[in-house]
Amino acid sequence: MVNIKDLTLKEIENRLLEAGEKPFHARQVFAWIYNKGAASFDEFTDLSKRLREYLKKEFFISVPQIISQETSTDGTRKILLKLDDSNCIECVLISEENRLTLCISTQVGCALGCVFCMTGKEGFVRNLKFREMAEQVFAAKSILKNNQNITNIVLMGMGEPLLNYDEVIKFLKIATDPKGFAFAAKRITVSTAGMIPMMEKLGRETNVNIAISLNAATDEVRNKLMPVNKKYPLKELLEACRRCPMKRSRRVTFEYILIKGINDLTDDAKRLLKLLKGIPCKINLIPFNPFPDTNFERPSDEAALKFQKILLDAGYTVFVRQSKGRDISAACGQLRGRIYKKV
Numbered sequence: 001m002v003n004i005k006d007l008t009l010k011e012i013e014n015r016l017l018e019a020g021e022k023p024f025h026a027r028q029v030f031a032w033i034y035n036k037g038a039a040s041f042d043e044f045t046d047l048s049k050r051l052r053e054y055l056k057k058e059f060f061i062s063v064p065q066i067i068s069q070e071t072s073t074d075g076t077r078k079i080l081l082k083l084d085d086s087n088c089i090e091c092v093l094i095s096e097e098n099r100l101t102l103c104i105s106t107q108v109g110c111a112l113g114c115v116f117c118m119t120g121k122e123g124f125v126r127n128l129k130f131r132e133m134a135e136q137v138f139a140a141k142s143i144l145k146n147n148q149n150i151t152n153i154v155l156m157g158m159g160e161p162l163l164n165y166d167e168v169i170k171f172l173k174i175a176t177d178p179k180g181f182a183f184a185a186k187r188i189t190v191s192t193a194g195m196i197p198m199m200e201k202l203g204r205e206t207n208v209n210i211a212i213s214l215n216a217a218t219d220e221v222r223n224k225l226m227p228v229n230k231k232y233p234l235k236e237l238l239e240a241c242r243r244c245p246m247k248r249s250r251r252v253t254f255e256y257i258l259i260k261g262i263n264d265l266t267d268d269a270k271r272l273l274k275l276l277k278g279i280p281c282k283i284n285l286i287p288f289n290p291f292p293d294t295n296f297e298r299p300s301d302e303a304a305l306k307f308q309k310i311l312l313d314a315g316y317t318v319f320v321r322q323s324k325g326r327d328i329s330a331a332c333g334q335l336r337g338r339i340y341k342k343v
């Protein structure tokens with residue numbers, strides 16, 4: 001039997017056609033699964049009994065396998081999900097004043113090896129399928145209280161989304177389809193360490209927001225923090241941001257993890273100003289979240305505020321983000337999942 005969530009809308013249409021059914025029923029099936037969250041074909045009440053019987057014979061609807069969930073003192077919730085091959089991934093629900101953001105993973109592990117990131121230390125195992133990204137949305141929805149709704153989605157969990165481009169695009173189609181999860185594109189952000197060709201493609205093919213994990217103002221420092229910088233150095237990355245086809249109302253977000261004594265000095269802030277010149281952007285400064293076996297340290301609050309002030313004084317929109325969920329290892333760069341086997 002086939003898991004119907006493994007099929008795209010187009011593939012469901014094709015299957016119905018092959019079975020002699022009208023392909024437009026695929027949209028109803030799609031809506032029942034993603035929009036209404038139906039768990040059984042019996043719930044598809046606007047379809048004929050015959051069609052429901054066909055679906056039951058050929059397909060099943062998977063449910064996410066939640067292994068555990070933890071809640072931080074600040075309300076952040078981390079969910080550990082088991083995949084069919086027994087690997088585990090994590091997603092995080094972050095509540096802020098008027099938003100509830102779901103941070104989802106796109107790969108098991110990550111190949112990019114950023115030295116400030118726990119996921120990177122585990123190495124790469126495999127890409128997630130679009131269905132496994134969607135299951136994170138279902139899992140998060142299943143633990144929400146009645147009056148809660150996910151307002152935003154960020155692809156910032158385990159993995160580099162743009163190294164799993166095709167599956168990410170399939171997931172984004174489901175996430176933004178009015179009959180799917182029905183999120184406005186402006187409520188979705190894809191984060192990247194700076195995979196230039198795919199960034200430009202994403203800008204052309206979707207209307208979602210892009211966040212760049214920048215973290216340094218010189219190639220020397222960025223090479224050490226993020227090995228990917230040797231392939232896509234700062235100058236090329238920022239030129240790509242300048243020409244990135246974004247809707248006029250949108251701005252690139254730069255994420256900058258502040259690490260004590262490494263990239264948090266006044267000179268770094270001044271260099272950053274020069275680098276970002278001419279790019280409509282927003283900057284998130286994230287004081288580093290230490291994890292076991294790291295030599296890096298979190299900067300003082302004063303150092304973070306001083307860094308922020310230099311950027312604010314130059315007219316940039318800059319936030320110091322206190323990473324949520326630090327006590328349950330759900331903060332930025334702390335997700336590690338559980339690796340069962342490499343394929």
Ligand code: SF4
Binds near residue numbers: 213
């Ligand atoms: S920060 Fe992102 S890109 Fe870098 S190793 Fe971690 S998950 Fe991968």
